[in-house]
Amino acid sequence: MRETHFEEGKWWVSPYNFEPEVRSELNLAEKVEIHDATLRDGEQTPGVVFSIDDKIAIASKLDELGVDRIEAGMPAVSADDQQAIKEISKLGLKSKIFTFARAMKTDIDLALECGADGVVIEVPIGYPKLVTQFGWTWEDVAKKTAPIINYARENGLQTLFFPYDTTRARKEDLTNLCNYIMDNAPPDSMGIVDTMGCATPEAIKYMVRWVKDMTGLPIEIHTHNDFGMGVATELAAVSAGASCVHSCANGLGERTGNAALEELMMGLHLLYGYDTQYKLDKIPELAALISEKSNVPIAQNKPVLGRGNFIRESGIGINLVMNDPLVMFATHPALTGKKGEVVLGKKSGKASIIYKMSELGLGELDDDKIATILAEVKKAGIAKRNVLSDEEFANIVATVKAK
Numbered sequence: 001m002r003e004t005h006f007e008e009g010k011w012w013v014s015p016y017n018f019e020p021e022v023r024s025e026l027n028l029a030e031k032v033e034i035h036d037a038t039l040r041d042g043e044q045t046p047g048v049v050f051s052i053d054d055k056i057a058i059a060s061k062l063d064e065l066g067v068d069r070i071e072a073g074m075p076a077v078s079a080d081d082q083q084a085i086k087e088i089s090k091l092g093l094k095s096k097i098f099t100f101a102r103a104m105k106t107d108i109d110l111a112l113e114c115g116a117d118g119v120v121i122e123v124p125i126g127y128p129k130l131v132t133q134f135g136w137t138w139e140d141v142a143k144k145t146a147p148i149i150n151y152a153r154e155n156g157l158q159t160l161f162f163p164y165d166t167t168r169a170r171k172e173d174l175t176n177l178c179n180y181i182m183d184n185a186p187p188d189s190m191g192i193v194d195t196m197g198c199a200t201p202e203a204i205k206y207m208v209r210w211v212k213d214m215t216g217l218p219i220e221i222h223t224h225n226d227f228g229m230g231v232a233t234e235l236a237a238v239s240a241g242a243s244c245v246h247s248c249a250n251g252l253g254e255r256t257g258n259a260a261l262e263e264l265m266m267g268l269h270l271l272y273g274y275d276t277q278y279k280l281d282k283i284p285e286l287a288a289l290i291s292e293k294s295n296v297p298i299a300q301n302k303p304v305l306g307r308g309n310f311i312r313e314s315g316i317g318i319n320l321v322m323n324d325p326l327v328m329f330a331t332h333p334a335l336t337g338k339k340g341e342v343v344l345g346k347k348s349g350k351a352s353i354i355y356k357m358s359e360l361g362l363g364e365l366d367d368d369k370i371a372t373i374l375a376e377v378k379k380a381g382i383a384k385r386n387v388l389s390d391e392e393f394a395n396i397v398a399t400v401k402a403k
C-alpha cells in the first residue's frame, strides 16, 4: 500500500487523500479485486450484442489488463452465451471465470458445464422487487437460495451470494435473509448491489459495515450510475472494507451503466494507494475494442477514456501541457496510453501561438505579428464555434507573414 500522492512523471493527485486523519477513517482491505461484468451486465445495455468471437477477444483483453475475475455471461440467456463461456474458460486465462445464475439448480449445472471457476447467485431482495415484481417474502428468497448456494459450493464453485436491489431492501428483510443464509448455506462472499444506483456513498459505507458485521464474509460491491456516483459508491464501499468491486469497461451496463472499470483501476491505484498490477497503459486498447463491438461511442469528456481529457485550448499554462503535464493534469497522459495536445481557438493566448508555430515548424515572429495572429485565431474560433485545424492556423500565419 502506498501512502504517497505523487509518482515522478506519472501522477500528482491530492495529498489530502493521504493525510493521516483522512487515512485513519478508512478501513481498507489488504487487497481489493476487480470482478468485471462487461460480458454480462455490459451486454445488458439495450441493443448491445457481443458475438462469441467478440466475447473471447474482450475476455482476453480484460485478462491482459490484469482484471482478477471475468463474469463471462449468464448461460441461461442463450446457447451462444454458453458456447462463449465454455471457450473463454478453456483459454487458460489468469482471470477467474464466473457466470451469473438465478437461484436454480439448472443455472448452477450450466455454470459447471461451462467450466466456470465461480458463480454469482442472484435473487431479489429490494422491497419494490419482492413485493411487486415477484410476490416473494425474504423467507421465499432464503429457502430458494440456500440449497442452491450449498449445491454450487459442493460442486467446487466459488460462490457469491448476490441479493440484488440490496440498497432498497427493508432492514428486517436483509437481516433475516443474511441470518438464514449464514445459518444454512454460508457462501464465499456477499454482494451489496445498488441495482438502481440510488444510494449515497455514506449509505453504502453503512451497509458494508452492517452486512460485514452480520455475516463476517468478504463484501463485494456492485453499483450502477443513475446519480452519477457508480464509481464513488464503489470506492466508498472499499473505504469501508469491501474487498471486491464490480465493473463494466467503458461504464457500459443497464441504463446509465455500471461503475466503470477504468475509473476503478485508476481510483484504487492512484487515489487510495493500492499497489495494483493493472496495465493502465492498455486501457485505450480495451476501450477501443469495447466501443467497436458495442457500437457505443466514448464521450469526449468521459473520465480516463475521453478524447478531450488531455487537450487544452485555454491559453494560460499552455506550454506546460507538453513540457510538464503534471502541472496541468493529475495524471501524465502516457500513464493511460494518451498524448497531450494543444489546440487553438477563442480561448488561446500568445503562448498558444508561439507553441503551435514551433510544433508545426512555422518559425518565429515578432510580438506584433504574434498579437495579430492571436487576434485572427480568436476571430476564426468564434466564427467556427470550434477549434482550428492545423491547416487553418497555418493559413492565418502565412497571411500575416505576407503582410
Ligand SMILES: CC(=O)SCCNC(=O)CCNC(=O)[C@H](O)C(C)(C)COP(=O)(O)OP(=O)(O)OC[C@H]1O[C@@H](n2cnc3c(N)ncnc32)[C@H](O)[C@@H]1OP(=O)(O)O
Pocket (backbone or CB within 6 Å): 044, 074, 076, 077, 078, 101, 102, 103, 104, 122, 123, 124, 144, 164
Ligand atoms: C435484476 C434482474 O433482472 S436479474 C437478470 C437480468 N438479466 C437478464 O434478464 C438476462 C436476459 N434474460 C433472458 O434471456 C431471460 O429473461 C431468461 C433466460 C433469464 C429467463 O427467461 P424466461 O424463460 O422468460 O424466464 P422467466 O423470466 O419467466 O422466469 C422463469 C422462472 O424463474 C424465476 N426466477 C426469476 N428470477 C429468479 C431468481 N433470481 N432466482 C430463482 N428464480 C427466479 C421466475 O419466478 C420464474 O419462475 P416460474 O416459472 O415459477 O414463474
Ligand SMILES: O=C(O)CCC(=O)C(=O)O
Pocket (backbone or CB within 6 Å): 041, 044, 122, 164, 165, 193, 194, 195, 196, 222, 223, 224, 254
Ligand atoms: O438487473 C440486473 O441487471 C441484474 C442484477 C444486477 O446486475 C444488478 O442488480 O445490478
